[in-house]
Amino acid sequence: MDSTNGTAADAGNNNNSDDKSELIIAIAALAISVVALIIAVLQALQQYFGSAEGYSSCNEKIIGGWSKFTKRKFIPTQFRFEVRFRVPVIFVAPPQNVYGPLGDDDEKEIVYIDGSVENYRKTHTWTPEEFDIKQRAKLKGTDTRETIHTADNELTTWLALLMAMQRMERESREWQQKICTPYVLPIDAAQALTPEEEFSRHTMAVGMQEKTRSWDTMPDGLKKPYATTAMCHLVEMVAMLGIYWKEFDRSNNVYRAQGNGFLVTGSMVPNLGVTFTFEKVGKTWFQENRIVPHDSVKQLCFGFCPTIFQAGIKTPLYTDEPKDEGTLQLGTPAEVAETLVSFGCNTNTVNYFRLGNEHTRYSHLFPITFEMLGMVGEIMQIRQTAFTMLPNPTYFTWNKSAFSLVGLMQALGRSLDEANVEENLFPRGSHLASIRSDIDRVIAAFNEDAIVKRRNDIDQADRRKTAEIKKMADAHNHAVRKRNPVKAKPAEPSALTRGLRKMRHRASKTLIRVGLIADPSAVALATHQKELVPNVQARESFPRYLETLHHAIKRCDLFLERNYDLVQHVFALHMQEVLCYLNSRPYSPDDEPHDTPILNLAGIRPQGATQSSTTNHRTRRGSHIPPTPHIYTPAPDNSEYYNEQYIPLHTIDTASWITRHRLLMRVYVNFLRKRIAAVPIPDAFNTFTQVRPGREKMIELIRQDSSAISALADVVVTEGGSVTVSASSTNPLVTGSSAGTSSSTAAEAAAIIEGASAAAAAGSPVESVPSPVAAAREAPPGQSTTNANAAVAARNREKDTFTRPTTVRDIEDIWCTLTFRMICWLMLHDFHKKDVQISKSDVYDSRLAVYIL
Known part of the structure; x- marks a missing residue:
């Protein structure tokens, strides 16, 4: 019995152990199955969500605040996700424009960049302060926003472009507000301009609209979303940021521009088109170098300039159509030649640009293309603003370090006074008398503003120096505290030491008061100001000074607008005479002296030289004279041209800084003016319209x-x-x-x-x-x-008006008005020294889509 019971018990134990084993196996199998199911589900989800290609390329590290618009959209028919994101479509237009490239509905709002905090939010970009905190917090530079790090290239470049535009508007407006403060006259509070009204004065701004795109349409090889703009708008934005083109080759699709700390490069990308990258490579600033926000400035970016002859008409400018006198073409020598043809210049004058060689001269103190701009160019500077910089529409360089426009104005007034003594140019109530008064007004306004500006510059430089010293002291104290966090307190001075210090202090104050020793603080302040003064660069433009120039040019335009046909005729004669003078030689090239005194300028050839000897010398050494058969130059024996009023150009070249301005204006008033007035008046211009x-x-x-x-x-x-x-x-x-x-x-x-x-x-x-x-x-x-x-x-x-026969005095009045207007216009506007026009007139108003990566 015992054995039987034991056997049954063993069997029961075995069954229980088998059941336990099977349960464990079942649980393990279930766990493995669940794990396998989870893995399978995760794999399915991974493949499912992995169909959303490009989602990781649209995060905040790449497109910044625009990442909040990145969404996955499920496509049931394809059982996959589609990635959709938003990118900007950027363009340039007046802020009052309500028609964008994507339409004008409410869902596609047009946002014009103005630099305000709210505008930063609308463009989904970081303010400079936020950019420092979020993107540059790890950097240790003194100014993180200006620190250059080539490894930080995750962001798209169009986001950097938007931030640069915002910063341009913000900093330039702040600078204008500060620089205008000492010059703004007191006005009523009701007449003060709000920021919106001030922005409405600008007729050239950068706008953008948001466009939703799908990653499915991205070309192969691109890993970042791209923004869209037009070729003409890109050129205009580059000019607004103070960037100058170095290459613009449309045949090979090679584009490169650099300036103001930025670099823009462009090339062709397969399956997409012409793409550009915008990079920051150095320090930037947006103050007086900001381009004038005027709508007509767009034409200057492509080598065109509107003239006073289209004022009030504003006919559209078509790229492929021939231009008339309403537009100056100055981008290439061939375009300048076409401009001279449109004004009716003779063939010899046109050939100076059309067939000119390396020996042809186009400048005296500055190239004559800028003279053309000043005489008939439309005013670009906006009243009650401090911005004067313009894109250079010519292929010449503008370098003001070689001359002074104020010096030219003073020389013009002095030359007119000298001519008035001999010819009575300023009869009572004449137009030239008002021109002479305007010259004095402009010079007086310049001198007044120069004094105030110098004081303001010293004050601003002192503030900057103080801020830099404070910043360096704070950095030094922070470094000291970081190295020595715990520092023992210095021992308290004894009563005897404190008493001696007080006695020394009283004695020093007494000696300073009686004048025995100099005040150390006064000496330091005087030394500091003396160091600051030489570093202050004088500018020729300030609000009241600019206002005076505006009024002077306005008076000139009012006088010229009644007889535009005659004005064009005088302008053409002036261009003919100036180019002829610049390329004239009173002597043969080998005999021309380089040190001729000013008082001995009446002779046609060097003293002691005869016509036969000069001719033989030219024949004998003619092989060294470069052939210029297409350039018109008066012969050395032309006594009618080389008269007593003629001053050789090399005399102006070798003259001192002060003398060269007087010599040039003397040539203009006494030589060119008389030659222009001596030209018979054509029958087409024998009627003059005069204001009563x-x-x-x-x-x-x-x-x-x-x-x-x-x-x-x-x-x-x-x-x-x-x-x-x-x-x-x-x-x-x-x-x-x-x-x-x-x-x-x-x-x-x-x-x-x-x-x-x-x-x-x-x-x-x-x-x-x-x-x-x-x-x-x-x-x-x-x-x-x-x-x-x-x-x-x-x-x-x-x-108001009446007509009468045209006289020689009318021709002289028009010429003097154009000359005075030219100097005023060049004072009112400025060009960067490194900005030179590269031919791109064929892309003016071109809506060819280009992309910014």
């Missing part, structure tokens, strides 16, 4: 542009009974109301002119003319003063 004395035609212009108020002539009662109104009563520079002159004030000025003219005709004194305020009181109820004065001006519009 005291009835300035700017009545119409005043209503459109309040700045023209200060363009009124000075008030005098002439012998013939004509009346002109004093500019001092309406000049914003005098009254301090330039920023807030209203259209009603313009109409009041027009009423003053009309009333003064009527009073003069009736023989009444000027004082009896009713004031605009009185006229407003007498206006019918419900009719504004502006409308009343406009009606008065309209009734007298036909009486």
